Amino acid sequence: MAVVLATTSTAQAQTTATDIVNIHNAARSAVGVPALSWDDNLAAYAQGYANQRAGDCALRHSDRNNYQYGENLSWNPSVQAWTAASSVDQCLSKSKFD
Numbered sequence: 001m002a003v004v005l006a007t008t009s010t011a012q013a014q015t016t017a018t019d020i021v022n023i024h025n026a027a028r029s030a031v032g033v034p035a036l037s038w039d040d041n042l043a044a045y046a047q048g049y050a051n052q053r054a055g056d057c058a059l060r061h062s063d064r065n066n067y068q069y070g071e072n073l074s075w076n077p078s079v080q081a082w083t084a085a086s087s088v089d090q091c092l093s094k095s096k097f098d
Contacts, residue, residue, distance in 0.1 A: 023085050045068065045069065061073065074087070074090050
């Protein structure tokens with residue numbers, strides 16, 4: 001299993017792949033699910049789609065006819081600069097692990 005976070009924002013600080021995986025794995029560990037590892041193919045797919053959306057910032061899932069990966073899309077107008085941690089936190093705030 002792998003995870004990636006792609007963003008179209010240039011306002012945020014750079015986050016490394018290791019940072020992203022560690023943040024996700026800390027959250028996963030807290031609820032007793034297995035750790036993830038970085039996947040370069042998934043990262044390339046996500047970045048390509050983020051690049052497509054950069055012009056319009058539309059929150060649309062990628063092509064469902066070529067749907068290879070799960071996606072979580074989110075937007076919060078009160079967040080000025082997204083980080084990997086804030087993205088994971090927002091995703092987890094919507095999740096129920098019970």
